[in-house]
Amino acid sequence: MNKNMTDTGVVLTDIRKSFGNLEVIHSIDLKIAEGSFVVFVGPSGCGKSTLLRMIAGLEEVTDGEIEIKGRDVTDLDPSDRGIAMVFQSYALYPHMSVRDNLAFGLKMAHTPTAEIDARVAAASSILKIDHLLDRRPGQLSGGQRQRVAIGRAIVRKPDVFLFDEPLSNLDAELRVSMRIEIARLHRELGNTMIYVTHDQTEAMTLADMIVVLRDGRVEQTGSPRDVYEDPANAFVAGFIGSPRMNLLNAEWAGDGYVLTGGQRIASALSASLLKPGERATFGIRPEHLSVSMTATAESLRAKVDFYEYLGGTQFLYCQLDDGQAVVAEHRSPIAIKDNEVVQLTCDPGNRRFFDSSGLRLR
Template sequence: MTGVTLQNVIKKYGDIQVIHGVDLEIDDGEFCVFVGPSGCGKSTLLRMVAGLEETSAGQIVIGERDVTRMEPAERGVAMVFQTYALYPHMTVKENMGFGLKMNGYPKAEIEAKVAEASRILKLDDYLKRKPSALSGGQRQRVSIGRAIVRGPEVFLFDEPLSNLDAELRVEMRVEIARLHKEIGATMIYVTHDQVEAMTLADKIVVLRAGRIEQVGAPLDLYRDPDNKFVAGFIGSPSMNFLNGVVDKGAVRIDALDRTISVAMPLPADGTAVHVGIRPEQCTITRDGPLTVDLSEALGGVSYTHVVTSTGEKVVVEERGLDRMREGDPVSLDFDPQDVMLFDAATEARLR
């Protein structure tokens, strides 16, 4: 079994603490994605697992081994970086086998491992090419192949698709998902792109300011976020948030001049709350007190930005041929049972 366990892991740079007591269990064979905004500590945490950053306190266990103080080469991990870092004078085949060659592996074993990685990644037609003759996606596949031939217990990916264009990112997401399915290894993947996280992960770890906000399966985080940060980060476009006030056992939303009843216990009257509703859960109709500020037409779907009377904005997902345009007067509606409420002071979810 080759899971990964982090126990009260802390990282400090001098007096500045950037990772604050992280506890996490990643099961054997699981695809775990660290996601969060820039500066949240996700890459630092990954590098600590790899041994590229020293762990200030706490324990990192891979399989049954405490690797906290081990050198990177001793940990049984392989890392794929944002930059491909391929040797330009070597062919694809030579790049993938170079690490094994430097470690004294027999030539026949290197050939076999490279051939298997090439088969998995569909690189057989490119083995004699040099990196300059490859596309960005092909170079990243070679970089992944170099990791595969090492036969690691755990694969670590540090934003591997960031340098690719949109079409190649989609293609490589599919490739990485297929790779995980075929080899079944434990994988930890870092990204700031929540779409990548939702489509790839068995488990998502949402980080903010060096702390874990929530851990769970993608749809669990989408349907049942613990706080406003997670609710806003998971889902594309982001959840809409409007200011609300508890009033006589209901919630008054001044931006929409509407009071809604919800099937949950509410705090005392006068308590400020944030009302969350996702774009796909809103409906929009012509004529009304609100105004369309912007419409993003993406083909089969449009995202219509509506300005409320208080200046707050709501994004609505529209489908079909009859869609709103900039400046149109409109009304918004939604099912109150789809609403999520968050305490305005703590941002914790009200349940």
């Protein structure tokens, strides 16, 4: 595809957004490489949609600069930014046929008719909606409408695609197939794509780079693997992954051990990081806990409150001796029942520690 001289697709510099006196986006700096697939993820109200809408030009930027392909677009009209957006609610024009929906943007830009026809034909064949061109949006199913919405973005030949939770209106099965379709589209077109979602499966599967946001701040950026395996803080650790990472209250014993759930757990932390008796958080993912019936030196004793059986695996929702809740994944063919007492052990390499403010201790 057309690789530009600059390899930065989108650059955000010190972006801020206030509604009245309330600042909702606090100084975000972000460099997005040309051709990459970036996912903004975070809990609702974290500002991910606002940030996307600022890049689209639908929301004014209070302070800072937005650059797309080396061009300052901060104060440009949405149609002049070289972007196209796919909305959660599709936002098709209900009074126009699918063909007119696709062609509308080009007509507004006074593109020659032959060119419009060619681009509409190309986009509709990519998305397999050729046979729907003469229908109205009201006559389409949800998945077809979403394809038309994506098609409307494709015909504009934008530098950057923006997706605002495009799959959340679809049912589970369709969501999976559209997700794969979007991934395929990214490979075919090679454009920069920015995608907002609160669904972490979408985030993990689609992204080259995940941007985790909370309260209008970037908590961590990195590849899905980085964010999952090497979380920068307790928030990211708890947010990415399903079921979430167990975050247990712990206390630094001072001699290379933390105390949690009535057990001493060894850590590779250097002793100078914390003072003995200081509060810390011990994080361990459910799949890194191995379940056995026999106690060992570092095993946590836990009572199973209830379990979820998912076929290949079983999630145990347990309670430690000191009352803290912990989830463990159990893959053995031996079924474990409610109210059984189990011993949970974990590999030292999978243990994560966070200080009392949530920052990762390394």
